Amino acid sequence: MVANWFAGEGDDFRLLGTRCTACACVFFPREDGFCRNPGCAGGELAEVPLSRRGRVWSYTDGRYRPPAPYVSDPELPWEPYTLIAVELEAERMVVLGQSVPGVSVADLEVGMEVEVVQGVLDEDSGTTWTTWHWRPVAVGA
């Protein structure tokens, strides 16, 4: 579905972006077509892993089932998910993601340290779609 947005297992799991070889600007989701810095004539875009840890910029949750193309089983009661927007210091960018299951908005604060971990977006009998999740470092430690 979204090819090469992340890679690795366990402690090596990282989000993957791209970096312009001419101006060094970093892009996530990965930009493979062209550098979007208006001051750059355009260079090759090389894959680059993003910082594993960042700080919570903001957070919220979804108390109602989102519409398609989000995949959820309408037969099951809706379980709210938590969304965390995370500020990565080195990249100076904010990346949105779901939290690991079990983390609610009550567990979060703006500025709290979180790290990226592998998670499951959805699965059926044949396929498991993996994704990234943000996990508070205090919980994971």
Add this chain to the structure above:
Amino acid sequence: MTAEVAVLGAGMHPWGKWGRGFVEYGVAAARAALVDAGVGWRDVGSIVGADTVRGGYPGYVAGATFAKALGWQGARVASVYAACASGAQAINTARTQILAGMADVVLVVGADAAPKGFFRPAGGDRPDDPDWLRFRVLGATNPAYFGLYARRRMAVHGDTLEDFAQVKVKNAAAGALNANARYRKTVTAEEVAASAVVADPLRLLDICATSDGAAALVLSSMEFARRHGAADPVRIRAVSTVTPTYPTTVLDLPDIATDSAAVVAPADGTFRASIARAAYEEAGIGPEDISLAEVYDLSTALELQWYEDLELCGEGEGAKLLRDGVTAPGGRVPVNTSGGLASFGEAVPAQAIAQVCEVTWQLRGTAGARQIEGARVGVTANQGLFGHGSSVVAVR
């Protein structure tokens, strides 16, 4: 600073959930605007439609659809799509044609029949569409983003849930006085607090609904207005349709991430602030000149953000401006005298036009029970998905 165009007529179809097609709403609004202007449809040289989707047909239609419904008469036609900024771009297209001498009188129409519940992307597997991606990968609805902004304001500026609720209380009171509004009941802070959480910390009554609705304007050259007997019409002095400046540093609908600011230093101020600044510069006025503002209160918290982006107050002072009554009727700069999206709900192609309708009526002094005393300058502000700025300055 550019030349001005006259607002000869303004009209709406009342907003709600009427269960009919967008063409019907648009034609009703168009006819109301033509009657208000005292201009016959055959005298209109150009029609500009703000686009919507018709029955899932993979094309966005509007201008010619309304022209056909009103009766083909050979007018020049344009249709524009800019998400929530579609209406402002339609107004700007009309203005451009008038200032270029391509048409004396232009009819601008926006109408929609919105689906129930969350807005959602078009169907199919479309991973090249950021709007599709944020739903598929994150389930991030529009209210999720509003929730992120609201929580960020609470953490950084100390805004409270009570502040957010008071925006709804203010706008619902205004909407109760507006026959075109969908919701015409006053709301209390207790009712906001008792409504269901949609996206923490925002509740159902903090977030705008989706609606059917339509709005239309008849714009003309100043010369035509004078010949037409409108010596002192409301005039549009600026339309801002700017794009963001790289790198954007505020997480924005429908993106999953911001640009990186590690290499290129961000511009001074956010995209939203740049929308207003461009309008002020083009109009040759400042925030101190504003009599009233119509802003996109997609959520109660977002209205407070707009106060700061419109420079009605400093950064982080939006809630204080509200608490001091500055943005309430009778205050220095009443905001959303129409009732705002809180009272109307979203009918995407119509809402930026509806904002200008309200400003027009206020500047004319014909807003009835909602009238702001001595209104001379009005500003509207909104932001369209995918980087469309939208702000209109009108004067009397």
